[in-house]
Amino acid sequence: MSLSSSLFSGISGLNTLGNSMTVIGDNIANVNTVGFKSSRVTFQDVLSQTVSTTAGTAQVGRGTSLADITSSFSQGSFESTDSTTDLAIGGDGFFVVRDPANIDNEYYTRAGQFRFDKDGNFINPAGYIVRGWELDQSGQDIGSITDITLASFTSPPSATDRMTVVTNLNSGAQNRSADLSLEWNAQNALPIADTAYEYQTTVKVYDSLGDTHDLTLYFDPGAGSTWEFIVTCSSIEDSRAGAQAALAGGDDGVGMLGRGEIEFNAASGVISDIDFWDFTHGVDYDLATAGNWTERLEPADLTNGYFTLSPDFLGGSPLTVELDFGSVYSTGAGSWLNDSLSTTQFATSSTTIFQSATGYGAGDLQSVTVSTDGVITGQYSNGEVIPLYRVALAKFQNTQGLYKEGGNLYRETRLSGDPITSKPGTNGLGNISPNSLEQSNVDIATEFVKMITTQRGFQANSKIITVTDQMLSELINLKR
Numbered sequence: 001m002s003l004s005s006s007l008f009s010g011i012s013g014l015n016t017l018g019n020s021m022t023v024i025g026d027n028i029a030n031v032n033t034v035g036f037k038s039s040r041v042t043f044q045d046v047l048s049q050t051v052s053t054t055a056g057t058a059q060v061g062r063g064t065s066l067a068d069i070t071s072s073f074s075q076g077s078f079e080s081t082d083s084t085t086d087l088a089i090g091g092d093g094f095f096v097v098r099d100p101a102n103i104d105n106e107y108y109t110r111a112g113q114f115r116f117d118k119d120g121n122f123i124n125p126a127g128y129i130v131r132g133w134e135l136d137q138s139g140q141d142i143g144s145i146t147d148i149t150l151a152s153f154t155s156p157p158s159a160t161d162r163m164t165v166v167t168n169l170n171s172g173a174q175n176r177s178a179d180l181s182l183e184w185n186a187q188n189a190l191p192i193a194d195t196a197y198e199y200q201t202t203v204k205v206y207d208s209l210g211d212t213h214d215l216t217l218y219f220d221p222g223a224g225s226t227w228e229f230i231v232t233c234s235s236i237e238d239s240r241a242g243a244q245a246a247l248a249g250g251d252d253g254v255g256m257l258g259r260g261e262i263e264f265n266a267a268s269g270v271i272s273d274i275d276f277w278d279f280t281h282g283v284d285y286d287l288a289t290a291g292n293w294t295e296r297l298e299p300a301d302l303t304n305g306y307f308t309l310s311p312d313f314l315g316g317s318p319l320t321v322e323l324d325f326g327s328v329y330s331t332g333a334g335s336w337l338n339d340s341l342s343t344t345q346f347a348t349s350s351t352t353i354f355q356s357a358t359g360y361g362a363g364d365l366q367s368v369t370v371s372t373d374g375v376i377t378g379q380y381s382n383g384e385v386i387p388l389y390r391v392a393l394a395k396f397q398n399t400q401g402l403y404k405e406g407g408n409l410y411r412e413t414r415l416s417g418d419p420i421t422s423k424p425g426t427n428g429l430g431n432i433s434p435n436s437l438e439q440s441n442v443d444i445a446t447e448f449v450k451m452i453t454t455q456r457g458f459q460a461n462s463k464i465i466t467v468t469d470q471m472l473s474e475l476i477n478l479k480r
Helices: 005-029 243-248 444-476
Strands: 039-045 049-053 056-060 064-071 078-080 087-090 094-098 106-109 129-135 141-147 162-168 199-206 212-221 226-232 256-264 271-278 307-309 321-324 327-330 335-338 351-357 363-370 375-380 385-391 393-395 403-406 409-411 420-422 431-434 436-438
Touching: 005 039, 005 064, 005 444, 087 094, 162 199, 162 212, 199 351, 256 307, 271 307, 271 327, 271 335, 363 431
Parallel strands: 087 436, 162 321
Antiparallel strands: 039 064, 049 056, 078 436, 087 431, 094 106, 094 129, 094 393, 106 409, 129 141, 129 385, 162 351, 199 212, 212 226, 226 256, 256 271, 307 321, 327 335, 363 375, 375 385, 393 420, 403 409
């Protein structure tokens, strides 16, 4: 074994320690890179050379080499931001993004600096589109993983299908009309006089195009503990079959959608029974004339336990609206069951306790939020909050096998295995933290200590070369 072998041992040390310093420098350079995962170097000795000694054979090492450069996927700290589309992963997993130029090129990242571009694509700073699942109105996933892209920034309107009117009707009120329904006259500027009823309340409903219309209920006490009511709309807006022709022909019933009776328990003042008649057009408005009113609707005619109205407004499709007074008919019980909040007949002023109607008009997207389970929800100007997409996360059996593409992106390899994609918070994946970014997990103090030891090791190896050079010089000087 020649003296020059020690030169190559020193050189191997310089090479490996130089590479180690390169890794340390890369770590420190990325100390502020979002989602960056630090790397570390491990060394191994080189195959030793066998030499003969007086005690037999022995081995002399030939230096060192790089064993591996691995990434540390430990959790980085979170930085709070003012952007709702900045996302961080608390736990395992990667965001999935796609190269917009190639549908088959998917990449994985921990950096969650996302935003929507002008085309509605949910992208990272490089323009790669984030992947996830489209959601239905109930928040359930639709189909397989896809690009998160907002095709429309408008919430379509939804027609009203139920109106709820909960009132208290004064038990001491006096009857004002013999038949409330006969008091309605569409030919008058005021279709019903203020003196013809005890109480009224108006509910705003939506047609299929998102336009609003008023449905007004009028109440008047009848015999005993019974109250009459009628449900009406504007006669000009009434577009049911034949209604406008009937209005032009002098039919004064246009605009009346139905009439009914609410019977209360005389002792408790709560609903005991409800009757309802649906009003149809086509002949003169006269209760004595057959054909104006359908038969009294029976429980078998109810929808979901409620009587229904059938308004048809100008410009929209016909509606079917359930009429809820806070009491639902139970087929099993064979009677009306009152909710905790229902229409009553108590000895106090008639008043509306609660009223609402389903449906809404069209709305523009105002903002989006992301929940911990990755659901992207849109808030619209019409007050609707609609689930849009769910951000997908992926994990790998061997994260060390991922290939760094640059730009905070990783690519799967044969060594990493196929990605396992699932919802955040499931299957061992972490949760999403909105308004946050995961910072680099580089520990500067640790890197500086590594830098010191690497520097000293490099100096020591350089000394091997200089000392060996001096020894070779002495050897050469043996012959002058």
